[in-house]
Amino acid sequence: MKDYLAPLQDIRFVMRHLADMPSVMKLPGFEESGQDTVDAILDEAAKFAGGVLSPLNRVGDVHGARYDNGKVTTPPGWQAAYRQFNEGGWGALSVDGAHGGMGLPRVVSAAVNEMWNSANLAFALCPMLTSSAIEALILRGSAALQARYIPPLLSGQWSGTMNLTEPQAGSDLAAIRTRADKQADGSYKITGQKIYITYGEHDLAENIIHMVLARTPDAPPGVKGISLFLVPKRLVNADGSLGEHNDVRAISIEHKLGIHASPTCTMAFGEAGGAVGYLVGEENRGLEIMFIMMNAARFAVGVEGLALAERAYQAARDYALERVQGATLGGGRGSIIGHPDVRRMLMLMKSQVEAMRALAYVVAMAMDHGERAPDPARRVVQRGFGDLMIPVVKGWCTETAVEIASLAIQVYGGMGYVEETGVAQLLRDARITSIYEGTTAIQANDLVGRKLLRDRGAALRSVLCAMQGTVAALVLYEGEDMAAIRMNLAHAAEALAEAEEFLVAAHAGDAAGVYAGSVPFLKLLGITAGGWQMARAALASAEQLRTQTGPQDFHRAKILTARFYAEHILPQAQAMAHSIRAGGHSVMALSEKDFEASGG
Numbered sequence: 001m002k003d004y005l006a007p008l009q010d011i012r013f014v015m016r017h018l019a020d021m022p023s024v025m026k027l028p029g030f031e032e033s034g035q036d037t038v039d040a041i042l043d044e045a046a047k048f049a050g051g052v053l054s055p056l057n058r059v060g061d062v063h064g065a066r067y068d069n070g071k072v073t074t075p076p077g078w079q080a081a082y083r084q085f086n087e088g089g090w091g092a093l094s095v096d097g098a099h100g101g102m103g104l105p106r107v108v109s110a111a112v113n114e115m116w117n118s119a120n121l122a123f124a125l126c127p128m129l130t131s132s133a134i135e136a137l138i139l140r141g142s143a144a145l146q147a148r149y150i151p152p153l154l155s156g157q158w159s160g161t162m163n164l165t166e167p168q169a170g171s172d173l174a175a176i177r178t179r180a181d182k183q184a185d186g187s188y189k190i191t192g193q194k195i196y197i198t199y200g201e202h203d204l205a206e207n208i209i210h211m212v213l214a215r216t217p218d219a220p221p222g223v224k225g226i227s228l229f230l231v232p233k234r235l236v237n238a239d240g241s242l243g244e245h246n247d248v249r250a251i252s253i254e255h256k257l258g259i260h261a262s263p264t265c266t267m268a269f270g271e272a273g274g275a276v277g278y279l280v281g282e283e284n285r286g287l288e289i290m291f292i293m294m295n296a297a298r299f300a301v302g303v304e305g306l307a308l309a310e311r312a313y314q315a316a317r318d319y320a321l322e323r324v325q326g327a328t329l330g331g332g333r334g335s336i337i338g339h340p341d342v343r344r345m346l347m348l349m350k351s352q353v354e355a356m357r358a359l360a361y362v363v364a365m366a367m368d369h370g371e372r373a374p375d376p377a378r379r380v381v382q383r384g385f386g387d388l389m390i391p392v393v394k395g396w397c398t399e400t401a402v403e404i405a406s407l408a409i410q411v412y413g414g415m416g417y418v419e420e421t422g423v424a425q426l427l428r429d430a431r432i433t434s435i436y437e438g439t440t441a442i443q444a445n446d447l448v449g450r451k452l453l454r455d456r457g458a459a460l461r462s463v464l465c466a467m468q469g470t471v472a473a474l475v476l477y478e479g480e481d482m483a484a485i486r487m488n489l490a491h492a493a494e495a496l497a498e499a500e501e502f503l504v505a506a507h508a509g510d511a512a513g514v515y516a517g518s519v520p521f522l523k524l525l526g527i528t529a530g531g532w533q534m535a536r537a538a539l540a541s542a543e544q545l546r547t548q549t550g551p552q553d554f555h556r557a558k559i560l561t562a563r564f565y566a567e568h569i570l571p572q573a574q575a576m577a578h579s580i581r582a583g584g585h586s587v588m589a590l591s592e593k594d595f596e597a598s599g600g
Helices: 008-018 035-063 078-087 106-140 143-155 286-322 340-372 376-417 423-430 440-452 458-474 480-506 511-516 518-546 552-568 572-582 584-588 592-597
Strands: 066-068 071-073 158-163 179-182 188-198 207-214 227-232 234-236 242-245 248-253 264-269 275-280 324-327 333-335
Touching (some): 008 035, 008 106, 008 518, 008 552, 035 078, 106 143, 106 158, 106 275, 106 340, 143 207, 143 227, 158 188, 158 286, 188 227, 207 275, 207 286, 227 234, 227 286, 286 340, 340 376, 340 518, 376 440, 440 458, 440 480, 440 511, 440 518, 458 480, 458 518, 480 511, 480 572, 511 518, 518 552, 572 584
Antiparallel strands (some): 179 188, 227 275, 248 264
């Protein structure tokens, strides 16, 4: 499998024509993010991703992270790549300038993070978690904690983690038991165990800063009694130098299906009396901070799904162009890209990757406007759109990534099932993304329960109105391509509207049936929103063709890809809407005893 090549042409097209980068660069604080600066950043990120991170992807998969008596060793080349990453200042990309970062828009960081994750997901997870720790400190950390911990985290000298899950609790954070006892000096003694901690221990940074959810002894039960604490691997002296080791250690790492080079640790806190920790924010309000961090992390995992899908498409495309096998319909032997079903699979991959990229970047744009737009009303609207779509970006992009990685193996045929070709790694790596930061069902429950039902569909109806505007704009362009896009988008939007109306109306009388349809609803919204963005892309490309500006071949291909998506992906919307309306009863029909009896 060839090394990753960043799809800069499509990235720039989406940023300019769909995510409206010119408007983002006018937002307060982004005025210095000129197009030349952004282009230079994208170019350099592409070079680093393709030239440094991508060659290590296979190395990391084969060697993996190694655990020995509390120490974790990363694969060959990891330390050098991490130094280069930090020397390039990549960890400071989207951190506010007031805290020492570059302060660039989320749209830009989304594009750069896509490149890191396409090139080497296992490596990219480390700086992603560090960014989350920095964000928590910026959100609620005291001035003293910010001054002491943000600069070395920002430089990559130290790294960060998120410690949520415990063996007995899983995704149920209300059940966590890790304890925090306040000390006379204002610090806390942390005791407990956390599992599935990405980069909880490693040899890349000289210190690791753990963000840990725990309970104080008098905390109320459930999620209202959770606090957030900063627990360093090594204690930090008053002058900023490193002191003795804290009472925290990794007691094992997981042996996983994929992302072998990323150490997933079980962490023990307080085996020798208690790990020193510092409260972030207020007691019993840790979950509020974690949810804000988690929202950003869920978006980041959605971008991971997009990134792996792009890498899988590149691998399949390159192989199909080069592999000669069998006679084509035109006669004679040629590469397998001449076979109709190989073309179909490649178009399924290409069209969905482009749809995912467009949706993710548009949501990133909404997050930028939601934080910085001068008009308060615009901030509310954009924040509402972003909140609605983040579980879709996370759930739909990651589920689709698994399908696309599987298709890549199918294009390779038997060679795809052989580890030496490298394409099987993409499927193994992609599988975790639909579980990270909450399974697809958790995203879907959030979408339906917290987003759709809370405002009784108001935010979604605004999206449907925008989709109808795009349908109307398509009428202005002649030709079969635009007509097919218009018709299929209109039908999908109708199916989405019907599903929304049903869920809102049915919830009071059949909550179980509504939630049984929550994952199909998430996928329905993802597919339709992706088709909406592809239709917008077709409109932008049609205008570029009309005015004869930009790369004409690229724009013709964009319209044809949008038509393929409209004809092959969007029709799924009606079927999903039907299963949402009629399928709840059959999901809940069998009793537990019926399931037990099925094996007899």
